[in-house]
Amino acid sequence: MNADVSSPREVPRNPVPGPHNWQADASAQTLPCLLDQPGALLTSSGRAAILLGLESLALAPGQRVLVPSYHCPTMVSPVLTLGHELGFYPIDADGRPSLAWLEQQAPADTRVLCVAHFFGLPLDLRDLRAWCQRRGVLMLEDCAHAMFGQGAGGAVGALGDVAIASLPKFFAAQDGGLLLVRQPARPVAALQAVGWKSQLKASLDAVEISARYGRLGHWGLWARPLLALKGLLRGRRPVAPSSAPQPAQFDPASDYARIDVKLCHRAPTRAATRAALQTSRGRVIARRQQHYRAMAQALAHQAGMRPLFPALSEHSAPYVFPLWVDDPDPAYQALRTLGVPVSRWDWLWPGVPDLAGDQGKIWSRHVLQLHCHQDMSDEDRNWVINALLTYRKS
CATH class of the missing domain: 3.40.640.10 (Type I PLP-dependent aspartate aminotransferase-like (Major domain))
Structure with a gap:
């Protein structure tokens, strides 16, 4: 697990589109979905x-x-x-x-x-x-x-x-x-169909992300002209996710919180529907469990940090690995700058009260959410672990 953490690494923050998502996994574990x-x-x-x-x-x-x-x-x-x-x-x-x-x-x-x-x-x-x-x-x-x-x-x-x-x-x-x-008091209205421009953009976005992480396989040849056309239409290179410090205060009027009611009444794109319904689920479950357990084992008994929930039930497919950090603010920014796929719910809605015995406001500061999805490789995961261990020793 001696991954080099001296420089940033581009680890995907989310599952990556591509043909690998449809590979058969008949022997893998299944869970209610x-x-x-x-x-x-x-x-x-x-x-x-x-x-x-x-x-x-x-x-x-x-x-x-x-x-x-x-x-x-x-x-x-x-x-x-x-x-x-x-x-x-x-x-x-x-x-x-x-x-x-x-x-x-x-x-x-x-x-x-x-x-x-x-x-x-x-x-x-x-x-x-x-x-x-x-x-x-x-x-x-x-x-x-x-x-x-x-x-x-x-x-x-x-x-x-x-x-x-x-x-x-x-x-x-x-x-x-x-x-x-279940038993709605008011039926959910029929959702509006997605226009062809939005459908095309969603499909091209998926191809672009897949190509970025080398997941197109033999489909890469035909995808190149499409990506070139998309780049020409866009007129600029895609912007990498920012690792700049987040604002200290959450703004309820920001785009992050704003609700587009019209968009809420629209159907998902065909690309999203296809990704959800055609993905082989066994790999999703197995890889997430493997990453979570590897992180729990490697990060246990470390000074200044601990797994929030060390044990993982075989009947769960985790979204992220929650890690408690004693001094979280500098650690969070250092990990983000390095490129570690990590999140934190430190942006609580204004007006959350101090409630006796509440863990919520404590978690919002001290719990880091380390991504552990199926399209992180073992090398990606080990690099994340070593980034944390290296930071702890620094």
Whole structure:
């Protein structure tokens, strides 16, 4: 595992398009997948799925949606876009909503509880489901991190009145989400078709990413003229992901949080749909599990850092590997500058309160999310591990 970390390395942050995604894997492990749920609807994005799901519940004015204190802003913006009241609840050390807080302090006007399977690790939501039923609250099960898997309470997405997921987090798709609504109060309107220009752009984007990481194989020859044409039309080279420092404060009016309601009512592109439905799932599951376990073993017992959840169930397909870092701010920026595919949910929505016993605001600073998708090679993974170990020793 002696990977050279003296210079940046281009490790893909997300699954890479290409013919390798369709290779047979009949002997590989399979897990419950939200794509197989009856009534699953593919949407333009995960945030669109949240918005459409909330619309289908036909909430009355003044009713409240509770979201976890640990969140991505895209979980919050659909709530506010639709004009609902917003509230936050604390999470326990295992990532589950604090049932004690909900029992004692949940606002009386709460109508929807949004519960997330963080990092792709399935939670047992049976007691939360029972609380919702006692209180007349609807459960929105956020499976953006958990397209696959099952826990003690059953398959992910099985208990929510609404379940949502995100295609790009698990498949080589540049857009797309998934929505599942059980007994909607208002039917989900038919989604608008994607125009041919957007369809063509999505397909060319996929080819370009595949070529960038050498995944076109013998299709590379015919792809070159298409990529040359795309470059000519664009008039400039693609911009690499920025490693510049992020702004210290989150701006709710930024593009990152803004909701395009019209786009939310549009279907996903054909390229995204094909990536989700035709990908061989066994490889997705197996490689993510391998990367997660290798990271857990290598990063255990290290000074200043520890795996947040060292053990990985064989019934889960992780989205990322969560790593606790004692002094996270300099580490996060150093890793980003080096090119390590790492994220952090340090951009919480303004107004998240300090709640007794809450791990959410603590996680938002101290937990780094290391990408561990199927298109990272063993060399990529070992380079990421060594980057962390090298930083720790510096």
